[in-house]
Amino acid sequence: MTIQQISSFAAGEWLAPGAGARNIASAITGDVIASAGNNDLDVQAMLDYGRKVGGANLRKMTFHDRARMLKAVALHLQKNRQAMYDLSFDTGAIQSDHLIDIDGGIGTMLVFASKGRREMPDGHVYLDGEVEQLSRNGTFLGQHICTSLQGVAVHINAFNFPVWGMLEKVAPTLLAGVPCIVKPATNSCYVTELCVRLMLDSGLLPEGALQLVSGGLGDMLDRLTMQDVVSFTGSADTAMKLRSNPVILENSVRFVAEQDSLNASILGPDAEPGTPEFDLFVKEVQREMTTKAGQKCTAIRRIFAPENTVQAVIEALSARLAKTVIGDPRLETTRMGALVSNGQKRDVLEKAAIIGQEAERVYGDPENFTVDGADAERGAFVPPMLFHCADPDNAQRVHDTEAFGPVSTVMGYRDVDHAVELVNKGMGSLVASVITHDSDVARQVAMGAGAYHGRIYFNNRDSMKESTGHGSPLPHMVHGGPGRAGGGEELGGIRGVKHYMQRTAIQGSPDILSAIGGTWVPGAAEIKGPAHPFTRTFHEVSIGETMYTEPRIVTMEDIEHFANFTGDTFYAHMDQDAAERNPFFPGRVAHGYLLLSFAAGLFVEPNEGPVLANTGLDNLRFMKPVSAGDSIKVRLTVKKKTPRNEEYGEVRWHVTLTNQDNEMVAEYELLTMNAY
Template identity: 80%
Template sequence: MNMRNVESFAAGQWVSPGAGARNIASAITGDVIAQAGNDGLDVQAMLGYAHDVGGPALRKMTFHDRARMLKAVALYLREQRQTLYDLSYDTGATLSDHKIDVDGGIGTMLVFASKGRREMPDAQVYLDGPPEQLGREGQFWGRHVCTPLQGVAVHINAFNFPVWGMLEKLAPTLLAGVPAIVKPATATCYVTEACVRMMLASGLLPEGALQLVSGGLGDMLDHLDCQDAVAFTGSAQTALKLRTNPVLMERSVRFASEQDSLNASVLGPDAVPGTPEFDLFVKEVQREMTAKAGQKCTAIRRIMVHEAQIDAVISALSEHLAKTAIGDPRLETTRMGALVSAGQKRDVLEKAALIGAEAERVFGDPDNFEVVGADKEKGAFVPPMLFHCAAPDEAERVHDTEAFGPVSTIMPYRDLNNAIDLLNKGKGSLVASVITNDGDVAREMVLGAAAFHGRLYFNNRTSMAEATGHGSPLPHMVHGGPGRAGGGEELGGIRGVMHYMQRTAVQGSPDILTAIGKQWVPGATEITDRAHPFTRTFNDLDLGETFYSGSRVVTLDDIETFAHFTGDTFYAHMDDAAAKANPFFPGRVAHGYLLLSFAAGLFVQPDPGPVLANTGLDNLRFMAPVEAGDSIKVRLSVKHKTPRNEEYGEVRWHVTLTNQNDEAVAEYELLTMNAY
């Protein structure tokens, strides 16, 4: 086998391994297949390249530009993924494991691309919440805005997911407009390097947006400042060493950590043998113990079962584990491959021995198991190992020792409070799952345990067909956890993007805030000397273009006709005495939806034109009642514009209805799709 030289990409150049390079062995055969590392990397040049080249290029782009870029990169990788699959076998992973890693990473990029287009503006400033009126007359406002950090994000990733681990951090970072330096774990960095080469070869990323360190970071962290960020995934011990770096602390460099944790799964007291939940629980635990050979940060390490069901679960789970074919991951019959390295194998066996001091091993003998298609002595193979801790309340090691492999401990609980106490003895985890069909059980679990866990995953007969699994972090939801899990967060949709942006409170006049956020603020300059805005294309409309309608009198006949036509004969519209008895109404009043209908009649331009469709309204408020004999009129202003595709964009209109006394009676935001 040819030795693979795993290179770094630094300051625009590929750099071969040099002094300090480490050998990388195949998890299957133990043979050295690659080398990586170079102590001579110019880390200051890398940081300068990101700061001076990558950052400005990304910040010139809008959020939508970056979202389109992410989508294009993800689709490009999808076409190349077989190469990544083929490389990944030597990490010990099976094809199904590769799909979790490679396809999962690509899918995460696509989700962030979609969210960037749908939930962020086609602009360079993100508006965090609505504006706040700070002055009595409406001429002094404030709002929170988010802008990209003007530094670099250093991503330090774990060995278990060389593609997903990179892409799940990279997607929100690039969407925020921040360049990244990726440092994968050396044991599997050859897969990450191949993925980085693909992304750079695509030509879709701006120069300086992405760099790669294959090997050690050297003293890079010592040169970071307040505009930089570090995101780490790995062991608690390494995280502690990194987060206490004096430079990071002194300069308030952002540091997010996702660490190993003792994730757990609870079988609800209602889930007895014969129920769908019991069978589901056994399958979920078996899958989480053996996927990636248990080398997942979300894998189930502790299994909590009501004491009455302990024997049944041990029996059923052992039966499922016995069907797990272990061997060369390239074989179609293999269901679990090897650990990533011989060193990892030694660590898992050592940790399993510590757990064994408090628990009895009831399945899996590391000295006696079968491996198909490979030499189990040369490869990093271990069997699934299930332990039973009969007295978990007094135990310590089962709650603080993680064997990062296919090792888990089953333990009994007496009642729900005891189950919650056992869950929380892990002192913080990325995820805990509860298999139950009882909503009260779920609620008690949230109240008692949510504070200790980054994610609570509930599954039962209703959700099982669609549920993605205990161990599947989704880009839509937060990934991270308190305490031992690191206290950090990743993913979570647009929340993940915010980790690489600065939230700033800006204050000023309505015109100033409109200019900053590219969103019209009430009180800002109105443009009223143009043709009806519904006759003007998306591109021709400017923020603040405003239409004032004529007025219309609301009659008692209007109210009654609307009531009988729609069937809405609520007493406030039909019974004067009953309406007067209501503290909100002076007597019979017009329907709110009648007012909206009349408003549309007052501002709509009826002829065919650029307005293609009304797609809804947001933030509707009825502010004062309208009686028969009152009149209403409408002010319609262009608040915000968002391109949607090549044919049309979304216009958000600020709509205010006022009465004959110029008092606001209703307010909302109208959404239309307008042709360019």
């Protein structure tokens, strides 16, 4: 058998295994299939290369450039995913596991690519929040901005998801403009290496954006600075060792951890046997126990059910587990493959024995089970094991011991408060799920357990057809948890990108803030365009370009016609006595939407031109009522421009309406799509 030589990509070169290389065995057969590791890697050269070359190249690109890059890389991986599928079987994963790992990772990249284009500017500065007025007249303002860190992100990943675990960190990091040094777990690094080769060979990444360490990091963490980030997934013991590094502590190096988690699922008191919720609960638990052979950071380790349904849960769950075919992951009939290694198998069995000190094993015998198409002794196979703890209040190890495999424990609870107390005994988890059709139960759990869990997943008959499942972290939502789970928050859309950026408070005049943020701030200089702005293309109009309209008098006839035409005959517009009794109005006043309609009539250019569509308005406020006989005029300013595709972009206009005394009566932001 040919043994694969798993290389590292360091400072622009592929380096084969060397001194200190370690053999990697197939999870299926136990035979050595690869070798990885090189103690002679020049880690300082890697850091320098990332900071000076990779960082500089990425920071030249705008957020939109990086988002387009991520999309292109993801689509390239998608075209070449079969090669990763074929290689991943030796990790013990079955085909459906590949879909979670490989397709899930690619999908995560695509989500970040989309969010980068939709929610971030086509620039280099991300505005975090609104402008704060720090002076009476608005000449001194403040705003928070985020800019790219100027170091590297060192990603230390776990063995269970060699592709998704990497891509879910790489995507927000590159979008932030920070280069990555990826260090996968050695047991499955051969899959990660192939993924990295595909990305680098595509030519889509700028030089220095991505490096790979197959094997150990050496003393790389001893060389980090306050501009660097460490993002870790793995055990709590390893996380403690890494985050306690004196250099990391001294330099306040950002450390994002996702670690051990005793995740739980609660069967609601309303979800009795025979209900859709009971069946859903059993299905979810069985799936979480067996997917990736239970090697998921989000897998259900503790199962809580009302005391009177515990036996029914055990029987139903055991019946489903009995249908789970264990075998060679390459067989189509296999429903659960192997653990990643025989070392992991030994660890799982040791942890299961610890749990067995407080709980009775009610399903699964590691000494007597069937494996299809493979040798159970040579491969890293274990059966699903279900335990029952009769006294969860006085138990400890079932609440603090994670067997990272297909192992879970059923426990009974008396009422919802008791369930909350028990689920919180895990001292922090990535996810807890609640299967209930009772909204009051859901609220009670959310209020009582929210502080202990990074995510709470509710499901029932109403959402079950479209729900993504207890164990599915989504790039839109934060992935992490307090306490034992590490205290970190990965993913979460643009929140995840900001882990690799510095938030800075800037203070200054409106002109200064406008120049830094690329967004016009009220009070900043205005530009007079050569023609009506609606006659000019997306690229022709400039940020700060402003037009003023002539005034228009609002008459009582206008107010009554609008009321009768629209059907909006609210008393403040039609009943003088009632309007005078209202503390907000001096008498009958114009409709707010009448003012918006008049405003559009004042500033719109009616002829065909580059403005393709009005797509909405944001932040509408009415500040002062307008009575019959008052006049209004409009100031229209280009606030922000965002490209959307190859044909048009979005223009955000700042609109103010003032009366005859130059008092502001309304303010909003208009959104239009303008042709290039």
